[in-house]
Amino acid sequence: MQKSLSLTYIRSLVRWSIAFTVFSLGNISLLSSQVYSQSTQPVSVTAAFENETLASCLKKLERSYHLSFGYDSQELSQYRIDQQHFVNVPLDKVLTALLKKTAFAWQAKNGVYLIVKQPSTPAVATTPAAAGKIRGRITDATTNNPVPGVTVRVAGAKYYAVSNPEGEYELLLPPGNYSLLYSFIGYQEEVKPMVKVMPAAVAAVPVALVVKPSRLTEAVVIGYGVQERRSLLGSVSSFKASEMPGQMPLSVDEAMVGKLPGVFIAPSSGVPGAASNITIRGISTLNANGNTPLIVIDGVPIYGIDPNLNTVDYNKGASQTFSFGGNQVVNEYRQPTTFEKNPLATLNPDDIESIEVLKDAYSTAIYGSRGSGGVILITTKKGKRGNARVDVQLGASIASPRKLPSVLTGDQYADFYNRLFALKDSVGRAGNPFYRPLNYKFPKGVNTNWLDEVVRNAVGSDANVSLSGGTEKSNYYVSLGYDKQQSYIVNNDFTRYQGRVNFDNQMTKSLKVGVSMSMNQANNNSLNAQEVYRNAIQKAPNIGIYDSTGNFNWRYGNNPTGPEAVMNPVAQATATKNYSTDSRVLGNVFADLKLRSWLSLHSDFGVDWISSRAYSRNIDRPQTPGGNATESQQQLRKWVTNNRLDINKAFDGGHAISAMLGQSFEKSVESVNSVAGDGFLNNEMLSISTAKNKRVVNSLQQQWAQVSFLGRLNYEYLHRYLVGVTYRMDGSSRFSANHRYVGFPSFAVGWVPSEEAFLKGGKLIEQLKIRGSVGFTGSDGGNGYYGNQGQYVVDVYGASYGNVSAIGVKQPANPNLQWERTTTWNVGMDLSLLKGRVSATLDYYRRQTSNAILGSVLPYFMGFSMQKQNLADLSNNGIEFSIASQNIIRKNFSWTTNFNISGNRNKIIRLHKISEDQLANQNEIDGNRFWRVGHSATAFYLYNWGGVNPDNGQPLWIDNTGKSSEKPIQQQYPNAPYVHREYMGDAMPVVFGGMGNTFTYKDLELNCFLSFSAGNKIINGAKAAQFSYLGSSSTANNVYNLSPDILNYWQYPGQQTDIPALINKSNAAAAGFGNSYDYTLSRQNSRFLEDASFIKLRSVSLTYNFTRLLKHSQSVKSLRVFVEGNNLLVLTNYSGLDPEVSAYGSSALNMGFDELTMPSPRTWRVGIKASF
Structure with missing residues (x-):
């Protein structure tokens, strides 16, 4: 269901959410304990x-x-x-x-x-001689130290004991079966069900208690280490596995949407395994591939979101695409011809323990040259001391589009184009006595709804099983996972197989070694789902699926003309093959050597190895006799070594320091080989070796390396005054020797007023911390691996000498190319009230990037079109707020709320003065954006569409003086039309965020989460495509199927409509009367610009917990059954299907374009979680 929404409604929601959360503080009361250390x-x-x-x-x-x-x-x-x-x-x-x-x-x-x-004499059996004993030792599950003072109670009876200083306890009980409850302040309550007591016998029941997490003392993963939250000086957002109730999504980024302040995540489409746009604190560089965050999994920086490495060109077959920092080519109507894979889709979300997002300079500067886009740290689950535990999760789902676009029926289509071509003949004869009429006649009587033929209810299934546990010296976690999700386009699906082993062992008192390793395989058979979906919308509906011979109707059937590019979607979905297989080995081995109680040495060696195969096979059809095929093999190999010395020492008088000195080396080697063939003897032949014509499409190897030296020093006094500094020096092969090494320092201070005498011990404020930081991070700006060097290409323009292909220069060298540098100031406050019942965080930041890398346009006489240079500066200013509250805590009912909201303003503050207009124009050609100083990198600078003249049906255009004309701006001002473009909004939202509520009643739990975005705009290219009916000449025509709204085109004087006359002054050229361009459909004007603000009910899950009913079971520890719905409701003013989609995948710079992009589906899922 999609409803209307205005910005006012979103503002009201935000105000209500904040006011309601604050109001709920008056209802909060909770008895809590205190533990200090x-x-x-x-x-x-x-x-x-x-x-x-x-x-x-x-x-x-x-x-x-x-x-x-x-x-x-x-x-x-x-x-x-x-x-x-x-x-x-x-x-x-x-x-x-x-x-x-x-x-x-x-x-x-x-x-x-x-x-x-003090221990009391417990009640004992009335016949002590017949009694038995339960005896055991209680220890801390993490440190293995004894825990004294633990109360051991017998459920449903008055027997109890208290552990002694050595953690030992003893109970004297009559024979029978008992459930024992272990409780102590600061630890989670432990239950030992069905302990059997025999007459005159001793039952040994050792127990390891787990520390109860406190928000202040919980461990937070930071760059190259772990720190208590109360001592954090940086801006870090955390996301725990427990915050993913119900469904574990196909990719972890789906679970993070709207949950982390300052982190903007938008699923690019509804295709399974497609990349998402992830942007942290705004656009930091003007290169389309340079704004993605660094992703680190268990200490290994992985091959992350990078279109150059993750893109498959399904239109030309299936060749992997490498480029030197450039964008992928798209056609005139901005419909991408590639599929970008999601690198996080190979990671099993069920293996994740926590996610930390580092946002400010103090947190990210430790990652130096790759920290300007933010850092995402993912920590996987580890085994814990105790008996072996088996966790099983099983699920099944069904998904379908919430709504499909409306199209003309077969008869409507035939009537429309018959009228159109009759009008073209009439106009042609009137203007040209030698005009030869087309006399096209489109037949009626057939109505094929192509969408109904290729769209289905998609089913999915998943299974995850893990085995974990540990002893005093070792811990283990082993998991296997399977996930298959169908696309709602027939014969398209995504399947993932996963295995993980995490193991560590205390070899000696000082030496600990371990391994964290995963092996995954992802099979994506949905590469061309997007193209099938688009063709199903645009294919002529007055022709059948099959021709008179029973073969697929590949062309335009009995129609007199038609678009060659729009394939038969049924044939494309069922008879062609387009898939990729990615096998990934990711992990590391490590060793920790404790030199002193306060000094340790850590070393690790990590790898991220990806082997990919992509294959495309098109069967025989008129356009390609014999069919064609393309196959590519891609190898990505990364090695990472880290060595660091960690110091943690407390001194008399409340002084404490923590320090780290480290060194890191990273190397990556990437290669791709692609071959193609055509002219197969039959459609059953799949191997390219059987093709009549074979050729090498692409063969490339590239590599880079980086060496780094890093350090961090934190000092604190009385948990009250905090100071920290970090420094990292990076040397990268991507830059020349003169600019290879660069340093990235940061500095932070913090004050904790809640530790001062005037606040400490109060009942309201548990912690109040004020912090500030400044520092530098860097980026190569998506520069590619050889941006500073001259690049050459073989067989340039087909030139050769004899039988040897000529080598030409593709890009001139620039030895002066430098790192981009981002300076960030951050001021923040962390607040915890009422013993943790309410916690809030507020951050304000300012970021400025200098020396942004762009391709500078060069004069043609130099023989080159562009050169990589440091040409621009830009800034980001923003504010983030989050609050979590336990609104109601009762015996049988509880209610908790989480809310966050963020706003960011991006601005270009410098472009190269000599070529500012050239840069703006060239970037629009390469990357869809026209830039101007003073507005954001995702701004819409458009020609002003003035609507339709009701007197004659002509489109109206408004220049920058406010003058209206029926002549397109580009024709009015051919020498400098761009000066009449106006700022009309931004693809990035003004504010975004999310709110979640969790309600529990006894064993029933309800989770609801919504996300919102306000102030962002989108070009509805889907609407433009469904208004596209003219081709580039009088004989070559698109004749796409169209939206029924096209029938409201202007037909008589005085008619009020927003659709111009079918042939008008702005598209007459496209009708064959001049050059070929329809200005009314251009994405450079504001006709299709719309408000994309929305509120999405992203997930609702209902869970029933059977654990309490199974408390006497000796084998089942917990059992939960759930049902969940995702993407259930959207409130928006956008007339398209999904305001979040982006035709350009993960690119933040190119977001804001919907080009018949597949919308995200509505999904229902049921599942079961059990522990044994």
Whole structure:
């Protein structure tokens, strides 16, 4: 369902969401415990306590002597200290005195003073002689240290015990089966079901408790390390696996849409396995391939979102496309002839533990030359100490388009074109006495709805199974996965097979080694789904699928003419082959050597190896007798080594430092070989070796290497004052020796007022942190591997000498080409209220990129068309806000909300003055954008469409003075038409974000998530394509099928319509009366520019948890059943099918064009998750 939407509605939603979340704070109340951690040391105490609670006394000791206590503040607040005075008294005696008249005792363990209940004599069986025992040791699952003070209770009975300082406990119980519950402050409750007690026997039940995560103390993965969230100085957004309820999507980027502030993600189309546009904090370079973030998986920088490496040209067969930083060629109507694969589609989302997105300079500068587009860190799951655990997930889905475009019926089509060609003959005879009439007649009586023939309900299935566990010395995680998703275009699908092994082993007390390795294969049989979809819309509906002989109707049947390019979509979907197979090995091996308690050495070696095969086979048809085929083999090989020294040390007086010194080396070798053939004897022959004519299409190898030296130093005092610096120096083979090495420093400071005496210990504010940073990152601007060098091409323009092909210069060298450099300032605030019930983050940033790399237009007399140069500067300013709240927490009901909103303003602040207009014009030819200083890199500078003159049906055009004319601007001002182009909006949104709500009632859970975007525009090229009815001459005609709206074209004076007369002054040339261009359909004018703001109900899932009902099961640990819907509802003013699509895949610069692009489907899925 698609409904109307205005920007006002989105603004109202945002205001309501923020106001509602703030209002909900008044309803929040939760009893929580406190756990602090520092190191113990001998302390003499001088203090006075009068009429205070025991909890208050301990807080004073914490603040005054920087001690670490573990206690339940609610229970200790019930005891009051009337009067106690101490002068230079040892801490142990002070604690003993304070606890003397209570039911508590203290224990010092691992740097923490634990305040625990004193063991009591548990209830025992009435016949002790017949009783049995349960005995065990309780340890920390991470450190393996004993945990004292743990309460062990018997479910449904009054038996209990408390673990001693060594973590040991013992229960005396009558024979029978019992469920034991283990609870202690700061740890997740553990349940041991069905423990059997035999008479006069001992049952051993060891337990490893898992630390309960706190938002302040949770570990956050950063570049080359891990840090507690409360100590973070950078701007980092986190996304946990637990935040992906219900369906695990085909690609992890789908699950991230709208969930991370500052991270704009838009699925480019509804084709399975297609690339998404991922942009972090705006456009940072003016090269179409330079704005994608660096993606790092378990420490390995992977082959990420790069059209040069991930593009398959299905129109020319299936050859992999390498280019030297250029864009792919598109035809006049901007319908791309390539398919861009999603590199994240080879990763199994079920293996992911967490995702961190690094956004500001302090976070990203440690990645230096590749940090300007942001960094996405993906951490996969690891095994945890404990018994072996098996997790299984099974799912099945069905998907279909929410809506399909409307097209003319067969009779409507025939009537329209009969009228059109009669009009052309009439106009032709009137203007030319020698004109030969066409007398075209389009037959009626056949109505083929091509969309109905190729669109289906797509089914999908997936299965994931993992085995994990660990011992005191080793942990393991092994998984297998299978996922098959059909496209809603027949005979098109995507299949993924996955395997992963994560293993680590503590070889000695000091040495730990491990491996993280995945092996994946992705088979994509949907490469031409987009083309089939487009052809089904444009193919003439008055011809049948088959001709009179029973063969496919490849051309235009009984019609007098037709477009050669529009193939029979049924034949294309069922009788041709277009697929790719990607096999990927990704992972690393590592070793950690602990030299001191505060000093360790880490080394790892990682690889990302991808082998791809793409194949295309078109069967025999009139255009290509014997059929043709293309096959390509691509090899991508990357090696990465990292070595670093980590220092983490705390000093007396509350001082602490963490430091890292490291070195990294990375090398990539990429090759592609493509062959093609035609003239096969029959359609069953698939191998190109059997073709009559064979040729090499492409053969190329390229490589690059980078060496880096890096370091980081963080200092903090009393968890209150924070300072950090980072530095990285990169040397890259992509630049000449004079500009190869460059440094990227950053600096950050932070202040935590909540640790000051005037705020610490308050009930409202748990943490308030203010931080600021400045730093530099870099980019090669999508420069390619040899942008600084001269490039040569064989057989240029077919030239040769004798039998030897000539070699010509493709691009002149530029040894002065330099790195792009981005400077980022960031100011942020992190806030946690009501013991974590509410957390919020606010960031403001300013980014400026200098020396952006572009292809400079050169004079023709030089023999070159362009050269790579540093020609431009641009900036980004933005603000991000996110808030998470636990609105209601009750025994049987809870409600939580997550909301985020971001806004970014991009602006070009410099273009090369000498060739600014040339740059703008050349870029529009190469990359679809006309640029001007003062607006964004994704701005729409268009000729102003003035509508239709109701008196004569002529299109109206408005120049920059406001004057209206029936003559196109390009014809009015042929020498400089571009000065009359006007800024009319931006493809990037003014604001975007998302909101999720989770409701639980007993064992039922409901998750709802919506995303929104406001202020962005889109060129509705799909509408333009469905208005395209004229060809380039009087005999060559498009005669595409059209939208029924075309029937509202102007026909009589006074008619109010937005569709001009069929033949008019702006398209008469395209009708065959002059040169060939229809100005009314040009994407350079504002006729098809529309508001693309939207609110999407992206997912709704309902889950029932059977775990409580299975608590007595010895084998099943958990069982969940769910049903989920995705892409269910869109509220938008856009007249097209999907305001998020982009005809140009992952390119942020080229977003904002819908060229009959396949919309994302609506999907329903059911599944089951079980743990054993």
